[in-house]
Amino acid sequence: MTNSKSKLKFTTLFSLAILCWIAADLTFTASFIQGSSAQAQEKAEEAESPKGKTSGLEHALRQRRGDFDKEEEIEVKLPEHKAVISPETFRMIEMIEKKNRELKKKEEELKVKEQQLQALEQKVRQELREINLALAKSERQIGIKNEQVAQNIESLIKVYSSMKPEEAANILEAVDEELAIQIITGMKAQIAGQVLSQLNVKIAKAISERMVGKGEVKDKTAP
Template sequence: MTAAKPKRRRARPPGALILIAGCFAASALLRVTDPSGSLARAAASIGDEDGPAVEAPAQCEMVDDPTGLLATLRERERQLDARAAEIADRERLLDVAEAKFKEQLEALRTAEEKLAATLAVADEAAEADVERLVKVYESMKPKDASKIFETMDITFAAGFLARMRQEAAARILGGMSAERAYAVSAVIAGRNASVPRE
């Protein structure tokens, strides 16, 4: 029996290597025949006809006159500084006016307190004078006092008689004329007419 001979593999042609080599050759040929790359750009534009258009990146606009812009900014800064100085001046004036107002208000309060004290002293002095006069009229002879009360203003006479002791007031009223005594009595009674009873 003879041994079987192993089968020999058939050599395949190197197709993949040939394909890659062909691509490199075509690329080199394309570069030699179209050094500016216009064919490649045309092919790329044909492939992108259905897609969205690609916009070129926006470029920053250059200022034509940078010195003018700087001058405008400086003028604006000057205006803001002037406005701030004006506001500061107004605040100072308001502070001065407020201080003067407080000073005048304090002076007015002090004057008011002094006036109230003076009026209180004057009222006390007037009250003391009236009390002294009441005692003088009470100590006078009723006939002489009645003559004085006849010439007095009715309201004034009623004020004195209302402060006197009853006996002295009765004697003076008795020495006055009937009309005068009635008028004085009516004034004294009218002072208490508006006083609540309950």
């Protein structure tokens, strides 16, 4: 973006310099034409005056005698009318104008892309804010849910601990293995051992292996 502006500034200054040079050329040509015209008019007035006529007669006599002084001859020629601006200058101006148009077009395209990027960035930030809010809400909900689950498991541990080992074992054989492990792990060591001894051998073995992976049953004492 900065390079495009610098190029545009340089091209504009270069164009102004070309135009100033052309204006100076035109001013010089006009001054030269005016001076030549004034000189021609002055010579014409001298020729029309009596003195001028006498001088003309003298010049004619000298020419007849072959004694005409060529240095006194003043020939006034008006400059030929020619094109003030050359084709090369025209081509240069056209090239500069073309470059200016191209730079302006690129600058406009860059502005459009910049606006699009800003809009996209704003949209992404808004979406990120919404996602963060949703995650925070989910974490709060999960935390509440986990707390409720923990409270429910604590209640189940108390209930199963108050049962006879045979009754607790029969029910635990029917529940989910993960839940059974959480309940037995939360029991006092003595009660947990009694319940495990009443479970089916395969179920007791699987639960015991899972409990070893999660840590040994805590040795809780009665309050």
